[in-house]
Amino acid sequence: MSLEEPRDAKPEIGVTDDGLDYDALAALLGDTLLDREDHVTTEGFVVRPDDVQDALRTLKQEAGFDHCSCVTAQEYQDRYESIYHLKKYDDPTHELSVVVPTSRDDPVSQSANDVYRTADWHEREAYDLVGIEYEDHPDMRRILLPETWQGHPLGRDYDQTQPQVVTLREHANPLQEDHMADDTDTMFINVGPHHPATHGVLHLKTVLDGEQVADVEPDIGYLHRCEEQLCQQCTYRHQIMPYPDRWDYTANLINEWSYARAAETLADIDVPEYAQVLRTMSAELSRMAGHFLALGTFALDVYGEFTAIFQYAFRDREIAQDILEDLTGQRMMHNYFRLGGVVWDLPNPREEFFEKTRDFLDDLPAKLDEYHDMITSNEIFQVRCVNTGVLEPDVAKEYGATGPVARGSGIDYDLRRDDPYGYYPELDWDVVTEDGCDNYARVLVRMQEVEESAKIVEQCLDLLEDWPEDERTLQSNVPRTIKPEPDTEIYSAIENAKGELGIYIRSDGTDKPARFKIRSPSFSNLQALPEMSNGEYVADLIATLGSLDIILGEVDR
Amino acid sequence: MSSNDKTTDTLSTQDARMGQGADDRFNSPLREAFGSTPFILTKFDKFMNWVRGSSMFMLQFGIACCSIEMIHTYAIKHDLDRFGAGVPRSSPRQADVMIVPGTIVSKFAPRMKRVYDQMPEPKFVVGMGSCTISGGPFQEGYNVIKGAEEVIPVDIHVPGCPPRPEALIYGVAKLQERVANGESAPVTVKPYEMEQFGDLEQDEIVQKLADQIDEDDLVMRYNWTDSP
């Protein structure tokens, strides 16, 4: 991006030593700005629906907001609203929400797709679930629900009992589509929705030109489980917490933190330090489990190998799960966090838990060497991964890529460090980045992150061991029912195993959220797949998909 | 000839059955178990059921969170292969057991039905997790099918969210037992069938969709109110 150069030269508008100067930003927008709202961690700038592109472009180019993290759509009694949550890759604590109200009779607003490529899918989702239409959008159709669906389920007057008709058109006659059409030399194939390489139920509409991918379009929504609707039906205090475990279901526990962080900031709840250490430790163990699985399944994709590496990876994941089971009582759906702390302390006898976890950590370096021998230094593996699935950093930013995918493209962005929470700032660890931008770099990042997680867990264990017995507070005092002030809005994010997992909550004064929006990292990362695979071999498409490490539960929510 | 006769006299039936030229290495424990009887008598059906139950080819089929625990069941430590059911096949045409591991939503149900239809008979289904029983934690969702039995018949339900690998193994073992005994699942109510669009009852929604869907397109119609 040529635009980046002047940014280095002159300071971005609105940046001061202690955060953002919203007045300066408001001045930058000038007349386009209709109003300013107070959100909990940031401000909302209200703009007219036909000024969206101008406003966003100014903010991106002159104020440096290069990360469109999420687009939230919602319906009020008298209007629709789209909110663009903007951030900076350099400093994610610099946040700004751009609020676009549209009337109820004619919910049309300008698309932000020209400014941020990532807005494409986000706006399609907004259209699908809430019913706002975006002008100039290249491809305004449903994304999560079937195309023949009637109504917009997160709108106010949706009738959930009305019948629906869903077609099986795409696969109606697979053979006919499999053969080359007479007048072209390309071939259309469906990868998925039931396919061993898609890691769940993803459907890739792929057009091949010989061995090469001419065009690929991910078709998602085969696991759209209405998580947002269900969270809106649940009370803050206890009922929502089980759901996050089911978003990214390979590294479950970290997701709970996203909800915990959002709700705790919203309701102003403190978390005792001891609980923060427990949270940090368990989250990192869970991250390790997720990365082991990513490694194993990636080896499966690349070598098609079910015996050695896959089993090794599962052996290690099994141990991490075991430890987490000792701590939380469940192998996968831990439900361990509570607002204001965690549910219980380490299992008794504590020594046994420490010993078991330490054993796991002690064995790890040797195991990682083994992985490097078998995977990363393997020639076949390198041929498959080096320089395939290239994602340039500026493209990654356009698509809002985060997590190991962004860090494998050299983007130094990790919310654990950049937007600190939990006990991370107190501990000694590094953010891993690799400059390769290819499949290989992403695998390396994950493997090194396992080492970093091990470091964090180790330090947490030391802390927990020495923690005085009478100061082991697990939860702070939290009211039995939580009712945040009406119309408070918050967007906050954490770093889960796949990247930036953000939650937007708007309260309406009751004990349930009025709008609950999930920003999932896999959703944005998957969106970059066509950029990475067009023109490459079809086999590399599979490798690229594997190295993105998407989890459909999180993509579709 | 007389010398030959003599040998027959002294040989045990088992040795005689082995014939000349075969040595002890061919004497398997199974053979010993059958003892002197060179034949087994059984019903062909019974034999087939035993075979079916003892060597199951599973469909490699991942849907949601439960599939992670299903992979653990195949993988090291739990190793479903010990029970003669650990060969995941990627193609439904080679599989005879389908483990349904996860939440089924409206967009996926017709595809799952298609995959099920592609499996050769006889085929069996293990429903894994609460989602395949009732929709589980997502039962109230606008898009969630309230259990796998709405779409395909299920032989064994393994409850849990997710069920532990041990529980899934138990479920598969139970299925093997049933198959070996020649039992099959009761016929279940299946409100959601795949039909041609033209055959649907002409009501409001069908008329609305008439210009989007061809008469002979396959569709699944969800009447949410009739769901259990």
Ligand code: SF4
């Ligand atoms: S039963 Fe639970 S673990 Fe299994 S798919 Fe459903 S929500 Fe996920």
